Amino acid sequence: MLFFYFLDNYAKKITFGFMVIAEEYIRLIFGLKIKQIRTEKDLSLFGLSKLCGLSKSYLNEIEKGKKYPKTDKIIKLAETLEVPYDHLVSLKLDKNLAPIGEILQSGILDEIPLELFGIQQSDLIDIIANAPSKVNAFISTIIEIAQHYNMSREGFYLASLRSYQEAHNNFFKDLEDKAVRCANSYQLDLTGKITSKELEEILEEEYGYTINVEGLPEQKELDNLRSVFVPSTKTLLLSNRVDEAQKTFIYAKELGYQYLEIKDRPYTFSWIRYDNFEEVLHNFYASYFAGALIIPRNHLKDHLKNVFAMKRFSEKAFHKIMNLYNASPESFYQRLTNVLPKDFGMQNVFFLRFTHKLGAEKFNLVKELHITHQQQPHANEVNEHYCRRWMAIKILQHVSNKDLDYAFNIQISDYADTDQQYLVFTSATKDPFRKEYYRSIGIGFLISPALVKKISFVDDSKIPRIKVGVTCESCSLTDCEVRKAPPKRLIAKDKHKKTAALVEDIMKKYS
Structure with a gap:
């Protein structure tokens, strides 16, 4: 499964023959087309403005994907640029811009955790609108690299998480503080003496867990699993091969999910697959919390x-x-x-x-x-x-x-x-x-x-x-x-x- 599995997801967004796409992406695709055709005709924004009667500032906003003109203005643009109306309103882009269209239509920008790095989607859209050919070359390169290295969706998520950790020097004060507050709240020893029994008691008494320490059947396909959590009954099933340290970490991680009020999470440890980046991020938060609890800073x-x-x-x-x-x-x-x-x-x-x-x-x-x-x-x-x-x-x-x-x-x-x-x-x-x-x-x-x-x-x-x-x-x-x-x-x-x-x-x- 390649990284650009994301790009295939747009096929799942077809409903009764209509592509379900965010309005801002429709605006951007339209703007990219206008800019591409105008550039091919050696027209400046000022020149196009004089020919079609629309203001230069309005055309600039169209090309940047900020405005989508009404039907009469689209007709005027089609006549001025000498292209069919249907071509302008179609979501298809010419071959040289097709990868950008695939990116926009796939919803991949919703998958990428841009906010972790202080990037707004609107900023990225502006970059795409201002330099479509360069962005297209970059995207094509990423696609080629991803295919060459056979990067999976999970691989992409984990690479994003690693970049997030490295950007913060892998230190998260809010999680450290919450681990200390949790330990104080439940009177846990912050000198490294926490046992699985203490954490098991908290999970059962405070959060209604049912824990089965030999709950996973001994089947080859389950060999790599330490635990499975069943959310509907709050049942935690453990492999009978986990030792005391592993059991303590699993319990501390489960306590992390509950104490941090995390809902979107993987239910197996180790993970089988991640359905979205939130699961990856939340799994990291719970793991970090567990480490901070078991090994006090x-x-x-x-x-x-x-x-x-x-x-x-x-x-x-x-x-x-x-x-x-x-x-x-x-x-x-x-x-x-x-x-x-x-x-x-x-x-x-x-x-x-x-x-x-x-x-x-x-x-x-x-x-x-x-x-x-x-x-x-x-x-x-x-x-x-x-x-x-x-x-x-x-x-x-x-x-x-x-x-x-x-x-x-x-x-x-x-x-x-x-x-x-x-x-x-x-x-x-x-x-x-x-x-x-x-x-x-x-x-x-x-x-x-x-x-x-x-x-x-x-x-x-x-x-x-x-x-x-x-x-x-x-x-x-x-x-x-x-x-x-x-x-x-x-x-x-x-x-x-x-x-x-x-x-x-x-x-x-x-x-």
């Missing part, structure tokens, strides 16, 4: 300060903090992405989650977050091979080959092609819901003079420094013992460079 902050002040890295001290909370390693790492940028000023941070099947060559990057820049480790969807020197990959290979329940390691990744270095922490675990599957969760910090002042053990000589790339296909390392593919992108780049040099020599010779 101030408590975590105080303990991190002590570890960061150490001159030598202590794995024992790191895990001591992690074990203070009734949370999974993933929840702990995710919480770090909230607290570290805000409270420690660590702005260049990335979070990665990989999955891997025993015996498989492929490592799947299923979740990522980059604060505040697109850091070197990032998702690729072109079937290239992620660098096997990454700690995330090495530790996955280790736990899968040894069939370990848990493993941890740390390294400084020195990127060969950028000279950037990252301090990387990574944990890996078995996937309790899928046999022979493993996952790693990692967080990395760009090493800079500012980071050295905040994390004293960055200079610890015992932390291994490893030269890494991004993918084998783009890596310049010549002595890599774990390379899985030749550096085809670099080879092509070098070839183009040599070709350009030869062409330049030829040009000089015959100049």
